[in-house]
Amino acid sequence: MNQFIEWISQPWPWYVAGPMIGLTVPALLILGNKTFGISSSLRHICAACVPAGIPFFTYNWKKEIWNLLFVLGTAIGGFIAMNFLANPNTIVISEATQADLTALGITDFSDLMPKQIFSWETAFSAKGLLFFVFGGFLVGFGTRYAGGCTSGHAIMGISSLQWPSLVATIFFMVGGFLMTHVLMDPLMKLVGF
Amino acid sequence: MSVVANKKTTDQDPHCAAPNLREEHDKGLELLKYLIIGVIFGIVFVKAEIISWFRIQEMFRLQSFHMYGVIGSAVVTGMISVQLIKRLNIKTMHGETIVIPEKVFKKGQVIGGFIFGLGWAITGACPGPLFAQIGSGYTVVLVTLISALAGTWIYGKFADKLPN
DSSP states (O other): OHHHHHHHHSOOOHHHHHHHHHTHHHHHHHHHSBOOOSTHHHHHHHHHHOOTTOGGGOSOGGGGHHHHHHHHHHHHHHHHHHHHSOOSSOOOOOHHHHHHHHHHTOOOOSSSSOTTTSSHHHHTSHHHIIIIIIHHHHHHHHHHHHTOOIIIIIIIIHHTTOHHHHHHHHHHHHHHHHIIIIIHHHHHHHTTO | OOSOOOOOOTTSOTTOSSOBOOSSOOOGGGGHHHHHHHHHHHHHHHHTTTTOHHHHHHHHTTOOSHHHHHHHHHHHHHHHHHHHHHHTTOBOTTSOBOOOOOOOOOTHHHHHHHHHHHHHHHHSOOHHHHHHHHHTTOTTHHHHHHHHHHHHHHHHHHGGGSOO
16 A cells, blocks of 8 residues: 555656546546536636626526536645645756746745745735736636637647637647747846846 | 537526536536546646646746646547547437537637736646645635636626627
């Protein structure tokens, strides 16, 4: 049993994780005709909590409770993995990425997330405003405008051979590349890195 | 394409991106299976370090194959599964025909997709990992989640005024 825990605690390679994520598509379809898509949960939470008479949020969200349970499960899964199956070793990040990020002012590579950004101390500073408030807003606004995120478009959409999802995925990547290679540097300087 | 049809139900917004197309309503404990799938999903996200801001940086800097491997093999697995469902006419466990809604092209997939991409690179998370990050103890990501909800709400508020 200990050996099993030790083995499962190692970081999982892509060829294990990818197929497991891909199997979510048929699992949801076969379990109950559900279409895989996570950003929809954000819309259902809006519809449940602050519909404000907006037509976009006026629908029977209760029928989509399955989606909210799915994301609740995702959070619980995160808790289980981190508390019972955590990797005892330090994360291995590509040296080229470490060098690039060091140039931007990120110097702590000891955790899954950069401690210099992801802490409550930065939450209410200019850094928090950029990485949590501004970034989060773009994720929420962009995914809904695009009608899906990595799960709904890149995985579910492309899996079912739908070209609009391929277009969406290409533009996810275009936005990400532009942010990483062009905008990140001036934005990080602006918030004090 | 006998299995795949665009289906609209009366109490359902036809534009919901990830709809529940089961004819019967899921009752009580039946819903638990989605929680369990979510738990497995969350464990994979953490164990394969998909929730890591660093892994997303590696991906956008083309300095590691990991995330391309994850997403690529997920798509291939999904594609084979969907093809098997269609060709073998596999039904749901309740015997219903499996329905995959058609995604209609809109300008939003370009503009919104681009905006999401910008945010993905900053936060290091798409919506799934957001939930897994919070569960795994990075509670400050709650701020990101609340802001993402605000973004979704603002989109909903102005949806009919935006080009689409």
